[in-house]
Amino acid sequence: MGATVSIPRATHAPRSRHSCISTLTPRPDPAAPTTVENQAKLHLHQSPIALPQLEPIPNTGCLQLQYGAGQARVSHDGPNIFIEWSGGDASSLTLGDTTYRPIQFHFHTPSEHTICNVQFPLELHIVHADTSGALAVLGFAFVYGDQDNTFLNLIWAHLPHLGANQGAIDIGIIDGSNLVQPQDAFYRYAGSLTTPPFVEGVEWVMCQQPRSVSPKQVATFFNAMQTANSRPLQPLNDRTVVLYGPTT
Template identity: 45%
Template structure:
């Protein structure tokens, strides 16, 4: 976690705009402002402590409920705008007009960002990097598509993003990437796990549709190291209890 950062960032903030809150609460991923303390930092963050449907989780495939999940319809056809360092992650903002359709509802793609190591796990396995594609419908309901990265060849799309990553919180750089570039961050096979969860950052609001793509894409160790060095530390929330939730596969 970067020291001295006072930007209030919600992973799936609908406007996808990084905001500096004059009354921002300092939170991070370690120390007094770490995940175990989030629920005590502000009344607005209480859900981080008392919520029963919190994210991330460890997806146990042997107990997940097998069903015929409908395909996610991806309709990504707009370019990127900026890559922003908000003190907690590197966030890529997207021009309006792209989205997904799930449950017969259209969710517009607002932004995507990264966590190292991964926040969600699959059968106990942690991945070196995870991307969250954050979508919102017309009523502000959220759907997050998560992509896991495993070590392998350097990822050419990440290379484009990494080349523009700001190195200081609150800074942003223009990023010229096409819709095809964005789509190529996704695996070709887009089968997924599904569960109901929350934002993985304060205020930890619940009611988020989580769609975890089953098949990872590659990232090099050098690329993960570069991202981690800019963040200054890990930026992942620990897995949360599943409680009574059902995971669909």
Template identity: 40%
Template structure:
């Protein structure tokens, strides 16, 4: 599964069909050329609701309520999928947003952050990918800013596989421990940030940030540096927030 790619389904999906197509973040297979690498990737160039975006000037809104998280602990299996570091989640952990419940499937990381605020990126961004019973996706994004070492990441960061494959780590983790206490968010309708760039993804980027140490950043970038798609035009989409103060903190 690619970074911010659709979780596997029982029926073939464009992401699965395009999985054999080589793509990356530089040169001829980089983001500016994704749409030309496969017919399945055409939306990467033709789509009008693409992700990531710059999160400047979200409009305050009470249209959506707070995020409701019901996350349980899961065994730790760290996957290098060829594009990022990903941790798959066992079934049973859910996000409820706007009356719809989504199940947490996996979470992964990008360097630098894919979303930006007034053009500024953070060293890392985590994406928590959720899917509802109809296959619709909701992704929680959280910025990781330089500061103290992140104790959640410390549980498995020393086991990041340098080559494609999996590493099992003893114990369990609960990804709620990665997130800030305040779950105020900015939201918009976007896309996967990797091929096939499918649209219709509900993005929920948290206003509050968490810390990561330079040593932890270096451990990730030793494997994946620059695995971030550039920001895309907002076009006519609404960028909304339920936060009273929209500045990152």
């Protein structure tokens, strides 16, 4: 069993106070549905999207996030690198009356979502499921910093030895208790998976404040993947994006 590692507290970018909610009129996609990607384009609630500058609204219990420690296993299925992680019994994402539990997390480079027209070098997705199997994803973008991210180092240490489709590797306990900070604000919108089959009905929660990662760490991940693994931005169409301010 590996050592326990805590997710470090992050350096946050300043929160925007501008208001801008984008709404587009749905239009049919003329592309013939000859591939899974083209079939997904026929739907109107796809992810990722461009997250706009918004005025935060109070988070009066609409969104609740808490995370603890849990055993983790990393595997490489070819298209992506996944970390199986439940975060222990204390970990959950609650939206209204529905509670979701973490099941795995993974990364994309460069970031899939943009925040205020900025694309980032890396994005983390923590996938959750409720008791019915419905999905919610909590996302964090990463900006370049001078120091390695100690949370990522535990995972990254296994990347050079992780062959595609060679089974999972135990990497010890990952502690997510510092994952969410009191000053964090979170976007919320209805979307889809960003990997095939791009299923819709996914609740998306994206942190507005990016975390920090070193250029070397991003290069290590890219070399392990041997390609970028981000889906292009999708139209917002008839959806509304909200930004929950810090919990008071």
